Amino acid sequence: MEPQAPRPSSTDNWGRVEAAAKAALPLDIVEFIAECRQKPHPESHLIAVLHKVQERFGYLSVEKLDAVSQLLQVPAAKVTGVATFYHFFRLKPRGKYMINICMGTACYVKGSEKIANRIKEELGIDFGQTTTDGQFSLNAALCLGTCGLAPVVMVNDEVHPNVTPDQVPVILAKLRQKEAPAD
Ligand code: FES
Numbered sequence: 149m150e151p152q153a154p155r156p157s158s159t160d161n162w163g164r165v166e167a168a169a170k171a172a173l174p175l176d177i178v179e180f181i182a183e184c185r186q187k188p189h190p191e192s193h194l195i196a197v198l199h200k201v202q203e204r205f206g207y208l209s210v211e212k213l214d215a216v217s218q219l220l221q222v223p224a225a226k227v228t229g230v231a232t233f234y235h236f237f238r239l240k241p242r243g244k245y246m247i248n249i250c251m252g253t254a255c256y257v258k259g260s261e262k263i264a265n266r267i268k269e270e271l272g273i274d275f276g277q278t279t280t281d282g283q284f285s286l287n288a289a290l291c292l293g294t295c296g297l298a299p300v301v302m303v304n305d306e307v308h309p310n311v312t313p314d315q316v317p318v319i320l321a322k323l324r325q326k327e328a329p330a331d
Pocket of ligand 1: 253255290
């Protein structure tokens with residue numbers, strides 16, 4: 149019997165790359181990607197895959213994007229392009245508290261810009277940024293769907309209705325208090 153030819157090194161390399169990509173993602177997401185790859189246009193499932201990864205980790209790191217690219221067999225440039233194009237994908241870790249300030253029409257006419265300015269001043273960050281202690285991230289929303297309560301600020305899942313600029317330090321102080329060690 150003829151001795152078997154050694155596998156091409158590219159195959160060996162793919163094995164290593166695949167193993168590293170699998171290690172970067174949880175098993176259920178690896179399996180979801182494998183299912184997507186069986187379908188006619190795997191790249192059409194890219195957004196769904198990225199949503200799953202972000203739901204699990206809070207943001208899309210370079211390592212995770214690379215793993216998605218390898219396992220879904222979609223070029224890295226395309227994966228990064230989609231992740232950066234859509235505003236709902238985050239490429240940096242978000243703070244423990246995500247503050248969404250509604251800048252939609254109903255909230256804007258009731259002063260949401262002043263609230264935004266006060267929050268920016270208090271936290272020392274702008275929209276799309278996170279405080280250096282990792283506690284707060286700031287985001288401008290277009291409409292949070294509670295226009296009757298305008299102006300609205302949402303902290304994670306909690307809605308703060310009829311917010312005034314003077315309430316901002318109170319809201320932030322309460323959140324910071326939650327973090328303070330008990331006496
Ligand atoms: S415009 Fe602010 S909740 Fe709709």
